Amino acid sequence: MKSQGIKIQENIPLAPFTTFKIGGPARFFCEVSSEEEISEALRCAKDNNLKIFVLGGGSNILISDDGFDGLVIRILNTSCIIHDTSIECGAGLSFSKAVGLAKENSLSGLAWAAGIPGSVGGAIRGNAGAYGGEIKDCIESVKVVEIMQNANLKNKNDNAKLKIFTNSECGFNYRSSIFKQNQNLIILSCVLKLEKGDKAGIEAKMKEVIGKRAQKIPTDPSPGSFFQNPTVTNKNLIARFEKDMETSCRDSKLPAGWLIDETGLRGKKIGGAMVSEKHANFVVNIGGAKAQDIMMLASYIKMKVRDELGVQLKEEIQYVGF
Numbered sequence: 001m002k003s004q005g006i007k008i009q010e011n012i013p014l015a016p017f018t019t020f021k022i023g024g025p026a027r028f029f030c031e032v033s034s035e036e037e038i039s040e041a042l043r044c045a046k047d048n049n050l051k052i053f054v055l056g057g058g059s060n061i062l063i064s065d066d067g068f069d070g071l072v073i074r075i076l077n078t079s080c081i082i083h084d085t086s087i088e089c090g091a092g093l094s095f096s097k098a099v100g101l102a103k104e105n106s107l108s109g110l111a112w113a114a115g116i117p118g119s120v121g122g123a124i125r126g127n128a129g130a131y132g133g134e135i136k137d138c139i140e141s142v143k144v145v146e147i148m149q150n151a152n153l154k155n156k157n158d159n160a161k162l163k164i165f166t167n168s169e170c171g172f173n174y175r176s177s178i179f180k181q182n183q184n185l186i187i188l189s190c191v192l193k194l195e196k197g198d199k200a201g202i203e204a205k206m207k208e209v210i211g212k213r214a215q216k217i218p219t220d221p222s223p224g225s226f227f228q229n230p231t232v233t234n235k236n237l238i239a240r241f242e243k244d245m246e247t248s249c250r251d252s253k254l255p256a257g258w259l260i261d262e263t264g265l266r267g268k269k270i271g272g273a274m275v276s277e278k279h280a281n282f283v284v285n286i287g288g289a290k291a292q293d294i295m296m297l298a299s300y301i302k303m304k305v306r307d308e309l310g311v312q313l314k315e316e317i318q319y320v321g322f
């Protein structure tokens with residue numbers, strides 16, 4: 001496949017680009033850092049009638065054993081400019097690097113995110129959150145490349161357009177945003193709005209968060225929480241949770257991990273896939289897992305939770321190439 005400025009490789013294994021360490025190859029693969037490079041990748045895909053998949057840090061996806069039969073565009077824009085109370089950064093910057101830079105510059109607002117893997121772009125798309133924080137609360141604006149699907153464009157180069165979304169235009173919601181709903185939006189960079197803070201205080205909060213995460217989060221390869229915490233209407237189930245966990249249920253959402261635990265699936269294995277012993281909402285790769293093993297285990301979990309508790313779980317992770 002011909003391209004002027006970007007290198008397009010063929011048949012590239014994708015498993016190493018994911019935290020799950022699972023999945024087959026990309027038929028075509030390229031790495032891009034700028035609007036121009038994204039546009040060129042999109043042009044190549046269009047000219048060759050290929051589907052695209054935008055890859056960030058690969059920490060929230062399951063790639064099929066057959067891989068992805070199209071062009072994988074890996075976002076590598078890691079630019080970063082520190083302002084007085086904000087950070088302007090590329091979508092490819094690792095989220096933990098952004099959190100660390102905020103601390104180094106005594107900017108508060110991101111300590112809750114210490115330890116979350118992946119890229120800034122991926123975090124924005126899924127409105128990443130932990131311990132009461134969500135990235136939506138730190139976003140001033142997001143710069144995107146919008147894929148123009150209009151085939152009648154006179155100028156072949158007009159296949160992509162730059163756009164800036166303010167926070168209120170991002171449609172943030174629980175683990176969602178307009179960028180998740182609209183596949184034509186590729187996040188290029190953002191401005192994180194923070195506050196002047198005390199470096200030692202920020203560091204202490206980050207340490208606390210990392211300590212809490214270490215107790216809960218399995219170290220085996222995984223894509224993080226597998227299912228979203230569902231909104232539940234069954235009052236008896238909510239009362240059972242509150243009694244069992246000695247805590248109150250917020251916004252009628254029950255932790256998916258608690259629901260899975262209630263069905264006794266902690267430790268359940270199919271092939272190399274297992275419901276983590278440490279946290280039941282983590283499906284982990286205990287060695288050599290196939291995407292097929294993960295899919296079978298995920299279906300089994302959903303069936304058990306639906307049949308026994310009447311709750312329909314929905315994946316937080318994204319399936320790629322299925």
Ligand SMILES: Cc1cc2nc3c(=O)[nH]c(=O)nc-3n(C[C@H](O)[C@H](O)[C@H](O)COP(=O)(O)OP(=O)(O)OC[C@H]3O[C@@H](n4cnc5c(N)ncnc54)[C@H](O)[C@@H]3O)c2cc1C
Nearest residue numbers: 054056057058059060118119121122123128129130187224
């Ligand atoms: C051990 C572990 C712990 C985790 N803990 C948390 C947690 O506490 N809270 C939390 O919210 N998440 C958590 N996660 C999940 C994951 O880290 C986040 O969802 C992360 O923000 C995903 O970013 P990514 O760059 O890895 O996205 P990827 O996995 O690369 O992609 C995920 C989706 O985002 C899209 N995407 C990626 N970059 C862009 C872009 N620039 N433009 C448009 N679309 C894009 C992809 O196409 C894909 O659909 C955890 C994961 C792991 C492995």
